[in-house]
Amino acid sequence: MALPLLLVPSDPLAPRVPDPHFAREADAARQAGMDVAVVDHDAIIAGDIRAAVRRVPTSNVGRTAWYRGWMIHTPTYALLATGLQTRGARLLTDPTMYQAAHELPGWYDAFADLTPTSIWSPWEANRTPKHADVAAWACKLGGGPALVKDYVKSRKHEWHEACFIPDLADAPAATRVIATMIKLQDADLNGGIVVRRFEPFLPDDAGRTREARAWWVEGSLALITPHPDAPAGTTVNVPAAILDAVRSGVHALGSPFVTTDLAQRSDGVWRVIEVGDGQVSDLPATQDPAPLTQALSAGPPTTRHESRS
Numbered sequence: 605m606a607l608p609l610l611l612v613p614s615d616p617l618a619p620r621v622p623d624p625h626f627a628r629e630a631d632a633a634r635q636a637g638m639d640v641a642v643v644d645h646d647a648i649i650a651g652d653i654r655a656a657v658r659r660v661p662t663s664n665v666g667r668t669a670w671y672r673g674w675m676i677h678t679p680t681y682a683l684l685a686t687g688l689q690t691r692g693a694r695l696l697t698d699p700t701m702y703q704a705a706h707e708l709p710g711w712y713d714a715f716a717d718l719t720p721t722s723i724w725s726p727w728e729a730n731r732t733p734k735h736a737d738v739a740a741w742a743c744k745l746g747g748g749p750a751l752v753k754d755y756v757k758s759r760k761h762e763w764h765e766a767c768f769i770p771d772l773a774d775a776p777a778a779t780r781v782i783a784t785m786i787k788l789q790d791a792d793l794n795g796g797i798v799v800r801r802f803e804p805f806l807p808d809d810a811g812r813t814r815e816a817r818a819w820w821v822e823g824s825l826a827l828i829t830p831h832p833d834a835p836a837g838t839t840v841n842v843p844a845a846i847l848d849a850v851r852s853g854v855h856a857l858g859s860p861f862v863t864t865d866l867a868q869r870s871d872g873v874w875r876v877i878e879v880g881d882g883q884v885s886d887l888p889a890t891q892d893p894a895p896l897t898q899a900l901s902a903g904p905p906t907t908r909h910e911s912r913s
């Protein structure tokens with residue numbers, strides 16, 4: 605039985621080989637016995653899926669596959685899944701599961717007790733919110749400090765302009781922050797708007813939230829890393845009881861490859877800051893990818909029934 609295939613983006617300058625950002629993972633996957641194939645990320649986002657998957661070998665019909673690559677919107681992931689089927693490969697994370705882990709409305713219920721209270725609303729790119737929209741969100745969530753993001757990403761680097769809302773009950777000021785987030789996200793606005801209650805987290809030496817990223821493959825913990833934005837050398841230590849609680853959320857979500865970003869609040873309570881689809885979560889540059897690729901290689905193999913050979 606063949607191990608799952610690993611798909612990574614190709615190097616835009618050398619289309620037969622992995623993008624340098626994923627080269628170490630591709631090497632580690634080969635060492636774990638997996639075959640590696642490249643997909644063309646530019647062609648994926650351009651919607652030219654035939655071109656995107658043309659370097660995926662067709663020899664193993666029904667072969668299972670993991671993707672490790674750049675973030676893509678859910679409809680694009682669905683196109684990729686269909687394109688891969690034409691090459692005989694089946695993504696182990698189907699598009700429904702991808703959406704569930706990638707977008708906050710998909711994962712929120714499974715982690716509701718562990719993550720800041722949030723509300724969301726589908727929203728068109730570049731549609732400006734009105735005070736009345738924001739007042740309605742304040743009604744649901746309550747006033748006080750809050751944070752805005754889209755279903756997937758925040759503008760955390762424009763914290764005061766487009767991310768942090770000092771008081772959601774101050775509709776004019778909150779509307780300005782939310783409108784700026786929408787404007788800056790432009791056509792990349794992913795799904796809609798999320799407004800979350802702000803919770804104070806313990807900072808690292810540079811004042812950033814100290815976050816640990818736990819990687820879950822088929823419901824089991826494969827690896828814990830610092831958040832990829834943390835300075836090199838950051839160490840993380842998450843209590844086992846917290847990991848047990850998070851594992852329950854991962855099982856409830858049901859997606860086969862998930863990351864959970866965890867941080868300790870200033871009152872000491874551990875929280876889930878966000879959940880992601882593991883296929884598009886970044887690994888810190890200095891992290892040995894072997895524990896992750898080993899866990900992925902043990903994922904459901906291609907069955908005899910599915911395999912042509």
Ligand SMILES: Nc1ncnc2c1ncn2[C@@H]1O[C@H](COP(=O)(O)OP(=O)(O)OP(=O)(O)O)[C@@H](O)[C@H]1O
Nearest residue numbers: 720751756757758760800801802803804813877878
């Ligand atoms: N509810 C919250 N209360 C306080 N701070 C928060 C909250 N949610 C997020 N943050 C802070 O904002 C940062 C960005 O939030 P989040 O991780 O949700 O966005 P992101 O853009 O998806 O980030 P990335 O993909 O880089 O991890 C977090 O690292 C954390 O410091």
Ligand SMILES: [Mg+2]
Nearest residue numbers: 831865877878
């Ligand atoms: Mg984050």
